[in-house]
Amino acid sequence: MPPSPLAQPDLAGPADFALRGRRVVEGGGMGPAAVHVRDGIIIAVTAYEDVPLATPRIDVGDAVVMPGLVDTHVHINEPGRAEWEGFHTATRAAAAGGVTTLVDMPLNSIPATTNVVALAAKLAAARGRLHVDVGFWGGVVPGNDEQLEPLWDAGVLGFKCFLSPSGVDEFASVDEAELRTALSALARLGAPLLAHAELPEPLARAALAVAELDPRSYAVYLASRPRQAEQQAIELLVRLCRETGARIHVVHLADADALPLLRTARAEGLPVTVETCPHYLHFAAEGIADGATDHKCAPPIREAENRERLWDALGAGDIDLIVTDHSPCPPEMKGLDTGEFLSAWGGIASLQLTLPVTWKGARARGYTPVQMAEWMCAAPARLAGLEGRKGCIAPGCDADFVVWHPEQEFVVDPARLHHRHPVTPYAGATLPGVVAATYLRGRRIYDGGRFPNEGPTGRTLSRHTR
Known part of the structure; x- marks a missing residue:
């Protein structure tokens, strides 16, 4: 990647300055502006020329200035499985990709974040290791109903559940009765529930049907996670949302056939939101080779026609947000040596690449940095209750920025990725959108391939603190 063009001052800590450019994304548009920062907070957004002579300024020219990205679907896995991914490596990759805020999923760590003791273990593991700001989701599992309110009071931003096996023993899935009980409690608290929307019965039937087929075949893996599993799960979630009034968020939507269910629910006024991920917007099943287990995720990447409908749904507002579902693991767990999809770990790590991967598809379809x-x-910040603080360039928000060059391109080199195990299906891809610099609360934490601060400066986020 080319070096950053950014000028001094080199901001090692919070300072008063103005960041200005010709393509600043703010107020629902993009154009020349100066963003004024004091003590890590945005205090004003003015005309490009409106900067007092005595104010230090950083002029980024024609680079795009956007709010720092907010990724509300990240598996950091520490404590307990730090050999998969940890706070230091995940947040370093985030900073290099223009992501300034993460929300950590409650599973894959040991213990899972299903009670306040486990949350305390998370906070202890994160201390002094964060390059960006990190909040936490709590978990909904069988039998932890009494832990939901204490977790909410302790500052988690919401809760996550699985409707089918999660892949780890510490985080069991919930059935309809358990889900109803949890949603009734979360409705009283006003907390959102993020749900992995695949039901186990269609998955079990499909697994039997493909059990004797070629485990290296991507078509076989795709058949093992049928669309009906997503659709039936979303039908259940919508029905229980209507019954309880709880806020429901469908994570990593892969099946465009489920979109009519979501449109109907939202037209009814139900508090239902939905996300998708860069890999569903970039890849297509037709292009995934047999044995290419670096592409395995659940739900699976579907066909090109399905991908186009996901893009259309983003443009129409039927899908609210894009997040990574960053879920790395040790390379041997991806089954790269055998190429067997049915036994490989499902997860794609893309924190550092989420902006250029998404921009490549968005630009090709006529979307702009404003929609990005x-x-x-903005939308992930709203989901996590961080609006007015994160995800927006406006007075009162944290001075979190990503400065990037939408016309410049680079080739993905796994050796330059910062997450713990740089296995990626994007290796060798040419992507547009080079991140020049990332700012966290006024500090430049990434600058053209360098991490200029002496140490991590990220903070943990809570519902209760700014």
């Missing part, structure tokens, strides 16, 4: 900022900054 809604999908990848």
Whole structure:
């Protein structure tokens, strides 16, 4: 990647300055502006020329200035499985990709974040290791109903559940009765529930049907996670949302056939939101080779026609946001040596690449950085209850920015990725959108391939603190 063009001052800590450019995304548009920062907070957004002579300024020219990305679907896995991914490596990759805020999923760590003791373990593991700001989701599992309110009071931003096996023993899935009980409690608290929407019965039937087929075949893996599993799960979630009034968020939507269910629910006024992920918007089943287990995720990447309908749904507002579902693991767990999809770990790590991967598809379909900022900054911040603080360039918000060059391109080199195990299906891809610099609360934490600060400066986020 080319070096950053950014000028001094080199901001090692919070300072008063103005960041200005010709393509600043703010107020629902993009154009020349100066963003004024004091003590890590945006205090004003003015005309490009409106900067007092005594104010230090950073002029980024024609680079795009957007709010720092907010990624509300990240599996950091520490404590307990730090050999998969940890706070230091995940947040370093985030900073290099223009992501300034993460929300950590409650599973894959040991213990899972299903009670306040486990949350305390998370906070202890994160201390002093964060390059960006990190909040936490709590978990809904069988039998932890009494832990939901204490977790909410302790500052988690919401809750996550699985409707089918999660892949780890510490985080069991919930059935309809358990889900109803949890949603009734979360409705009283006003907390959102994020749900992995695949029901186990269609998955079990499909697994039997493909059990004797070629485990290296992507078509076989695709058949093992049928569309009906997503659709039936979303039908259940909508029905229980209507019954309880709880806020429901469908994570990593892969099946475009489920979109009519979601449109109907939202037209009814139900509090239902939905996300998708860069890999569903970039890849297509037709292009995934047999044995290419670096592409395995659940739900699976579907066909090109399905991908186009997901893009159309983003443009129409039927899908609210784009987040990574960053879920790395040790390379041997991806089954790269055998190429067997049915036994490989499902997860794609893309924190550092989420902006250029998404921009490549968005640009090709006529979308702009303004829409990118809604999908990848403002909407995730709203989901996590961080609006007015994160995801927006406006007075009162944290001075979190990503400065990037939409016309410049680079080739993905796994050796330059910062998450713990740089296995990626994007290796060798040419992507547009080079991140020049990332700012967290006024500090430049990434600058053209360098991490200029002496140490991590990220903070943990809570519902209760700014």
